[in-house]
Amino acid sequence: MNPSIPSEVRKRGISGTAYLVCRVQRNKHLRNCSVxxxxxxxxxxxxxxxxxxxxxRIYPPEVDGKPSDLAWVIVPIEYHFQK
Structure with missing residues (x-):
């Protein structure tokens, strides 16, 4: 459980999705993420x-056979809670 999720959301069993847009670095880390x-x-x-x-960690796309720092990706994260 991620502690930054409001406890009311967990208690009520609300599920949902977040979409982040991030730049992928060659080392598979993300930077400049925003919701x-x-x-x-x-x-x-x-x-x-x-x-x-x-x-x-996300594998960056390759350009001319080499990882590129130029790619932006949309990362969907699904949260599922049960009452």
């Missing part, structure tokens, strides 16, 4: 995903 969208709006899922984004 593109979260559903339901105002749920806190976007902030929670943004806080967790330093832990994410």
């Amino acid at each position: 593109l969208k979260e559903t339901p709006a105002g749920s806190g899922f976007g902030a929670a995903a943004l806080a967790a984004s330093p832990k994410f």
